Each structure stands twice: as structure tokens, then as C-alpha cells.
Amino acid sequence: MEPVDLTAALGPVLGDRLLGVEAFPRSAGRIRFERSGALDLFRAVRDSLGFRHLSMVGGIDWTDHREVFYVVWSDDRREYLFLSTDVPADDPHVESASGIWPSANWHEREAWELVGIEFDHHPDLRHLLTPDGYEFRPLLRSFKLHEPEELEVKTRHV
């Protein structure tokens, strides 16, 4: 399949919520978008571009803001596509993709508990890797190693 013109395909859908399309290693590119257009973009990427497989959701803490990135894969095109959006550190909210790709469920749980991204309308936003009641976000830059924290862990099973 010929390489797709991402700007042409997604521009009409997102309008100015599409911030840019960059080249990205080993993939079709990286789409930067405004977080308000998340669901529209996801739907367009899945349905019109055919990226039906969501591989990974993750967050990066850039101290002043946080970045949420999604890696999707298309079986027809045989390539990856990166989607990324920035959220402010004091209001790290973004729409959950798990309604569009069910596989986002656990990845978003992980990004929520480790990087502190709040996914709105997530069906089941519970702790996955860290214990219940763990209020630290370990993958934030402000969480330093070598400083053991006292914490009280509540067990899940009663």
C-alpha cells in the first residue's frame, strides 16, 4: 500500500486540533494533536486509516507538561503510527481510548498509575502494577530513586 498522506486524511477531521505530522523512526509518522480532538482522531485513525490494533499507550513527564503517546498498527499497511498529545501537568486529563480500542484498557491503567495521566471515561481505572492506595506516581521526574518512601498498603482482598 502506498504511504498515506496523514495531513490530508486527518486535516478535515481535526481541523486546527491537528498540530502537525512529523517523521518518526520505524513508523508512518507521528501525529501531534490537541487533546480535545482525541476521540475524533482515534476514530478516524481506526476507521478510515485502518489502524485497528493499538499496541501501546504511555506517558512521558516533561516536568512542565506531560505527553501521552499512542502506538497503533495497521494490518493492511503493515506499519506503525504514533499519536501524541500534550497535557498540562496540573490538569493531566485526556479522553480514554478504551472505547475505541479495548486493548487500551490496561495500558491506560498503567499510564495512569505510573505517570499520572487521568483518562476520562475509562471503564476501570484501578491500580495495575502498584498496590491499591499507592499515591505516588513513580515515573514522574519528581519521584527520585534512592529515597525510600514509607507507605501503607491496603490490600485488595477482604
Added chain:
Amino acid sequence: MSTITLYSVSYDLASVLLGALGSILPGGARAAITSADVVTGLSVLIFGVILLAASMLNTILLIWWERKLLGRFMDRRGAMHVGYAGLLQNFADGFKLFRKDTVRPREADPLGFLTGPTAYMVTSMVIFGILPISTGWNSGALPLSLLLALAIFSFAPLFIFVSAWSSNNKYSLMGGMRSAAQMIAYEVPLLLAVVAVVIVSGSFSLTTIVTEQQNYWYWGPLVLALIVFVAAMLAEMERIPFDLPEAEAELVEGWNTEYGGMLFAFFMLADYLRALVGSILVVLLFLGGWTMPSWVPSAATSFPLAGIVWFMIKTYLVFGVFVWIRASLPRVRTDQLLRVGWNRMIPLSLLAVFLAAALVIVKCLPVFGCLPSVGG
């Protein structure tokens, strides 16, 4: 008694002991103590003690045998460091379990938790009082000894279920349920396969069944019954491929999950006691018991206690087949097991019964005596 048997040994021992005791006693007491009834009674007691020790020893030896065989099947060596070729390993294991504390879960029902394994163990051991190992085994000559043995044998699900239920553990409960369902389902084909033997031999007495096999062993004419019997016996013994009640992959240890220390050792021992009983029953019912084919040189069959020796060799070989099956087959699923039990095994065993009856009616049984491989 012309031949030396275990019973004659214990009878002689009893009379020697009582004679020695009587010689230092005054006349009246001497007469009372050396009377035939007392000698017989003591000989039965000695016999029982020997039997108990022998059955436990055999069970432990059987575990060793399984470990060694299974080791070779798995391309390894099995127990090898404690004693010669690891013969004492199981004693060491038993000693370790013996020294351990008996941990009872707080929520468990103490009565059922303790009596379950004990009763399971006791009922498994009682069967050895009935099974004849050699000639001159009076208990085996009871007219209904086969029925009695199988009746005691089928007590087990009750005690398993009691101990599983009183463990107050979900895994134990599921294991206990599976065990009860499985044992009840396979009790029927087991008994029907035995009926085929009874039809051919015409007796419920184990001794008679064996002596009837002087000319030909029953596995030739009753091969279908043998297959059904072995399969049902595997299920009754809860060995792979029918070890669902203690399927460790999903149920941890099944109905004995909560048990440790000596109570767990009881379960282990009783399991292998039942495995020993199963192997012995196969030998008794289908493989001619202590009899040997006539082409075996008489020197090999006429030494003292030769019957016991040959009987044990056969038993261990039969158990070796069970180990072979364990080494090469996966376990089946509960529903498949029950479906096979009710839908396949029972019709097959009924067929075996009809075949046996037909063989008796058309009087073609002696034909099997001609087969040199079968017996003779």
C-alpha cells in the same frame, strides 16, 4: 500344612511362644494357655502384625519403585542418595513428615479434619487383612472376600469428602466434590468388571478365584473386563490420567490442600496403599495370583514362600504399568472423565459381563489353557 506359608510361620511362632510361656506356668494355667484356641488367636495376632508391617513396608517400597521408574521415564535417576539406590529416601521423607507439626486451619472443623485422613488410612489398611497373598491365607478364603474387599475399598470417597469439606477451603471442596463424583462413577464399571470374573470363576472367594486360574489366567478370556477394570481402578486410585481430585495445576493439591505433616503422610500412604491394593486385585483377578505357568521350572516355584515372591513380582510389574501410563499421559477433564465413565465404561463392562457369560455357556474356556503365553 505341608508348605510353609506366612500363616504357618506365625502359627508355629505362636505355639513356640506359648509353649515357652506355658512351661514356666503351673499346670492349670499351662493347659489353658496352650489350648488350640489361644494358639490360633495369638497366631492371628502375630499374622496381623506381620501383615501390617509388610503392607506398610510394601507401600513404601512401592513409592520407591514409582520414583525410580518415573525417573527413568523422565530421563533422570530418581531418588539415589539415601540408602542403596535411594531405598531409604522414603523413610527419610516419612520421618520428616512425622516430625512436622500438624497445622489445622482455624476455620476448619476439627472432628472431620482429623478423622477424615485417619479413617481413610485405616480403611485402606483393613483391606490387606482380606487379600490373600499366597496359599493358606484363611482370610482370603472367606466365601465373599472379594465383595468385602471392594466394599471397604469404596469407603474412600466418604472420608475424602469429609476431610475436604471440613478443611474449609475452596480448592479442597472442589477436589472433594470431584473425588466423590469420580469414585462413584467408576465404582459401577469396576464392580461390573469383577462380575465377569465371578461369572467365569463361579465364586466370590478370592482364593477360589486364584485356584480356578491354575489352568489359564483370566486376562486371556476376559481381556475386555481387564481393560475396564484397570481403567476404573486408575480412577479409583486417583492416578494420572484420572487424578483430577488433586490436579495440582488448577486445584493446588485438591482435597488435601490444607493438610501437612503426619496427616498429609496419612493421605500419601493411604493413596499408595490403595494403589497397592489395586495392583494386587489385578494380579488376583486376572493374572493368576501366586500361581505360575507350568513351563516355569519347578525350582523357581517350589522354594519356601515362592508364592509370595511371585505374587509380589507380578504386583510390582502391574504397578509399573500404572507408572508407565502416568509418565506418558495427560490428565482428562472432569466432564470428560464422567462422560467416559457413564457413557463408555458401563456399556463396556456390561459387554464384558455378557462375553464372560457367553464363554461359560458355550464352554469354550478351556481353549485358553492351550495358549502357552496365557498360563498353564
Added chain:
Amino acid sequence: MATPDASDEKPRDNPILWVARPMATAARQFTKSLFRPSTIVYPYERLEDPQFRDRLEVASGKPFGVGRVWDNYRGVHALNIATCISCNLCAFSCPDICIDMVTVPGGDPKHPKKCPQIDYGKCSYCGFCSDACPEGCLTMTTRYELSTPKRSEMVYSPEKLFAVFRSKLPMNPIRLARPANEDAILLDPPLCIGCNACARDCPTGCITMLDVAKPEAKPGEKLPRRIWKEPVVNDSDCVRCGTCISVCPKECLFWGTRK
């Protein structure tokens, strides 16, 4: 490629007589291992022992390993104290921070000789330290039995590591393939104050302080207060330990490509 998917042409091993096939396979393995199972009777037979290694390979009839399998093993370290130059590279490169440099007798009082002490409670046996060792005095051996009742005994002092070295165990012969064109120590001349710290602490003595010409002070400009010497690094002797960079008070030394 034109070949069809191999999964189609592969013969399916369908059951014969329900369970005859697996039972036959198990029986075949049984007869094979009756002669000699593939297991090794560990405390009595050891693969790192050459005599057993050869015998086992023949007896089991299967390729047990490649010639010097056990010599390559990354086990307990052996330290040759005599050739250690105290360059710190092992401690620097340890990802688990389990190596401490401790003083051993034999150095001059001003610059005590320091050798690695390894805490095997933390060590992950990655081999980075022996890879980094420029003199080959810290190597890994085939020793792997470390169990001890006390945690403190897991800390191996240099003397203990030297005892391992003297026990003549087979040493790991793998030496790291070093890049042909390594970075060298470069100098930022305007920053240097000629303090001699780098040359003093260099474990190989490959830094010499050479005089530099004192420039003429231009009118109105003040010359920096410094010793008019500059370090010159002999790249062929340098082990790239970076000690000079660490001790430089002015951060004027850095890694780079020599023109």
C-alpha cells in the same frame, strides 16, 4: 519466497489407538535412559571439571556443550592484587554499585593502593567490571557456589578475591572487543591551571606535565594565576579510566576524538 507454509505440509501426528503413540515414545525414552540418564550427578560430577566434561559428552551421546563452556562462565571474581593499578574502572562500571575500592597494604602512604571489594549479595554477575579492567587483573572464574550462613560473608575483600585467583580456577577467557578508535582525554587549554592533580592521580602515569610558554601579558590584561604547565596524555598507555577528569578542579579535561 514461493514455498508454501510449512505448517500445511507437516504430517499431523494423529492418535493411534488413543494413547499408543505417547506410551511408545515414553517407553523408548525409558529404555534409552535405563543405560544412562542425561542428568549429571551434580556434587560428584561437575561440568566445569574437564575430566567429567569429556566423559559425559561421550556417555550421554548428545552434544553437551561447546569446548570451553565452563571456562567462559561468569562466576565469582578473581583479583590479582599484584597487577591491579587502582584505576577505579571496575567500581565505576558496576551497575549494581556493589564494588567498593578498599585500601590494601602495599601502596605508598601518600597514595594508598585501592583494590575492589565485591558484595556478592548485590552482584548481578554482569561482567562489566572484568570487561572494563584494563590490566586483566579482575576476571571471572567458574566458581559458583556461594552459599553461606552469614550475609557478611557475601562481601569478598580483595584478599579473598586474591585467594580465588590463587586457587587456579579456570578464568573467563573472554576479553571485551574494544572499539578500535576510542575516545581520548582532551584538554580545554584556557581552563587549565596546571595544578598537576591529573598527573598525580593517574594510575598508569601516562600524564606528564609539560611546560607551556607563559604568554606575554597584553597591556591592561591580567594573566591568570596558574602554574604554566599543561598535561599531555600518552594515548597508548592511557586506560581511559577517567580519574583525571574526576579529579580536575576546573573541569578542563573531557572525552573527545583526538584530531
Added chain:
Amino acid sequence: MSEMWINMGPQHPMTHGLWNLRVLIDGEMIVDVDPEMGYLHRGIEKISEDRHYNEVITLMDRCCYVAGFAWEHLYIIASEEALHLEPPERAQYLRVLCDEFQRIASHLMWYAAFVQDLGLMSPFLYGMRDRDLVLDLFQSYTGARMTYEYMRVGGVRSDLPPGFTDHARKVLDWLTDRFVEYDQLCLGSDIFRKRCDDLGTLKATDCVTHGVTGPMLRSAGQKRDLRKDRPYAVYDQLEFDVALADSADVTGRYLVRMEEMRQSVRLLRQVLDWLDRHPGPVLADRLPRWLGAPYAPVGKEGYLLKRNYPKGVGFSAVEEPHGEAQAYVVNEGGEHPYRVKFRSPVFANISAARQYLVGYHVADIPPIMGSVDVCVGEVDR
């Protein structure tokens, strides 16, 4: 009988690692499942932010204890891209050699554990025995049996020892014969077929929706293998087929993994031939000092930032034995990676547990989860 929750794990024979599968059962039937992870969470992504690039490799081996090489390779590709480095070709072939041997070792380990779950006892020992031969090979050139620390950013640690390729070929011959035995023990057994056919079915569309990859997806008939689709290292120069099955059940996954091992043998023979004919360097000839161990440290913290090393991002996707693993490495010019993010295939495969477990028996959980090939080390990281 009313429904009840049972906890299969964290200490349970089914789990093969520390995790907990909460199962809602009605009698012997599964009504709902809820996998709980995190018992093995070591924060590898966080620790990586505090280590030099090469030092992260020691963590990669511990990500998945049965497929260390695959994870090393995954991380190495991403970080080489982030650092703008190019490994020599021989190193690429050596990495493929490691990868494919690791695939065989991992699948053998899977085979051993899977048949053990079914109650099949002796093949467990056979699988472990034959895996040991592969581990012996690993040991001969890396010095360790499970935690290799062999690959380096910009190449590999050392070349093969003399005589390695001949021994490796012997091992391959031995393994090829053993694969036949494995099939006899499993496929030739009626009980195995009855247990595993039509069990844990997950159709291809469901696989894609729930992010399931690897042998599970290929057993559903979807031809997807990153070694073919997005070739990394030198896979585009080697001949092999993608193992496929169409039944989407446990037997299908068994067939796919067995076929993958055969294809790995085929790949390895080509790689060994190539390695015999093309000697050469195994490490890039120019590497930055600040990759960390075993190269010297840079000295003071923050010193690099003055020197303006190039920034970059690296992304890699590797066909791990369990499925598609991905790594995302952000290089902000420091000595340490700024952010490392991994995608574990088992993570996604387990997250779809509800799709392939509900409706089967409790006794089916071990074979189904066994066919998923759970490796908790890489799920929790």
C-alpha cells in the same frame, strides 16, 4: 451452586510466576475472570532513567527470564536509533543468532510448562533437558545461562568461540529429532487432543481488538510476524516462513510454536553458515564514552550536557517469543535515557483473558493460560 470467587495466585501452581487470576466460578464453569498483576513490579522503566545506556542491558535480561536476548535486542535497537549509532553487520547476524536460539529456548520452556499444566509429566523434563543444550550454547559465548548481558549499544560483547558453529549445528540436529518426539507425546495422544481442541478460542478479529499478538494471533490464521512485516536486524536477508494455524485454539497455538521452532532451526542454519564465511568486527569502531559500562564513566554528573550531544528518539518493535514487544527510548542528550517505555506482548495477551477464559471449565485454566505463555517478569517490568 452459587457463584464464588477463587484466587488463583499469587502462589498457585497454575500461574508460572507471581500473578493472581481471580476467577468467578459457578460449579466448575468460569463466569468471569479478573487478572491482577504487579506482584513482580520492579520499576525497570524508572531504574533505567538512572543508568547509563549499557547498564540498562542488565535489566533487560531480567525483564523476561526465558527470553532475555529478545529484550536485549529490543532495547538495543531502540537505543541505537536514539543515539544515532550503527552496529557492524556481523553483530547483526550474531543478534539474530541469539534471538532465534532464544526463541527455541523460550518455546521449549513453554512446552515444558504447558504439558506440566496438563498433567503430562515426563515431557516437562524432556523440554527442560533440551532447553539446557541451548543454554549451554549461550553460556559458551556469553558466560551466563539466563542473564546474558551480551549485546551492547553498537554491537555485541564478544565474538563466538572457536568451534561454536559446528556444535551449534549438532544441537540443531538433536533438537530437530526431539521435535518429532514432542509431537508424538502431545498430538499423538487422544487425551491431549480432547483436552486442547476447541479450547480457549480467540478469533483473529478479537485478537486485534484486544491487542493480542504473537503465536496466539498467528494460531488464528492472521499472518503477522514483525520479522517479515517490519524486518529488523538482518531478517530481510534470511529465508523463513511464518508459522500459521487456523484453529485459534490451544492446539493451534501448540502447532504454531512447534512450527516456529522448526523455522528457527532453519533460520539458524543460514545464520551459522553466514557467520562461518564472514569474519569481522562485532562492535562499532567509534562509540561515545558515555554509554557507560564497560566503558569508563564520564566523571561529574551533568558534564555531558555542556557538550551538546545529539538528542534523539528510538522506537523498536521486535517479534519476541511471546509476541510483539516494543521499546521507546527518549534520548535528551544526557548520560542516561530520559524515558524508556516498553510494551510487553504478554501484558496485552493477559489483559484479554476474559475473552478466552469465560465459558470454559476450571480445569481448562491451566492449559489455556499455559498456551498464552505467561512471563510475569515482562508484564510487570
